[in-house]
Amino acid sequence: GIQVEQSPPDLILQEGANSTLRCNFSDSVNNLQWFHQNPWGQLINLFYIPSGTKQNGRLSATTVATERYSLLYISSSQTTDSGVYFCAAGTYKYIFGTGTRLKVLA
């Protein structure tokens, strides 16, 4: 089955710094999403991006489907960006990576 790997597993930043989160997937997929999980457990949709590039404010994402990876960029990080970021990829079912735990310090 499809395997999804995320890196780095943990990341600590000073407020205002930029970061790049990476997601590698092992097979062709129809769907790829990035989520931010808040402290209460809800998965917040960031991007649905099976291919191409999208931007939403300080966040942007790029998926290169032919090379089986996706990147999530966070610019000018804020303390509210803290939490766990998940990449998930698949067809009828999504396989989630193990997440990147981000902590932004004031």
Add this chain to the structure above:
Amino acid sequence: DAGVTQSPTHLIKTRGQHVTLRCSPISGHKSVSWYQQVLGQGPQFIFQYYEKEERGRGNFPDRFSARQFPNYSSELNVNALLLGDSALYLCASSFVGEPWNTGELFFGEGSRLTVL
């Protein structure tokens, strides 16, 4: 517009009991998927239903079952609860549900189950 709603939000059960979790999808969405998230891990796929038919099942024992109703809401049932079933159970809905493509998922806030 209302998002995906789940109930109950929190519940505590004892080993051997049975639990039913409920999910209402976003209006217009015909596909519902269930995921289990154990503390410290990413969510794992349990079931997908589309137009009231099971379209996919993850690697979970037969103690786990689900169904989808004519209004597209769904229930997840777990029998003979074990301590290891303690987890956050997440429901997601999507507009499409073909076997090869479920489309973008929208998750509810989850039901946090504790088994004592």
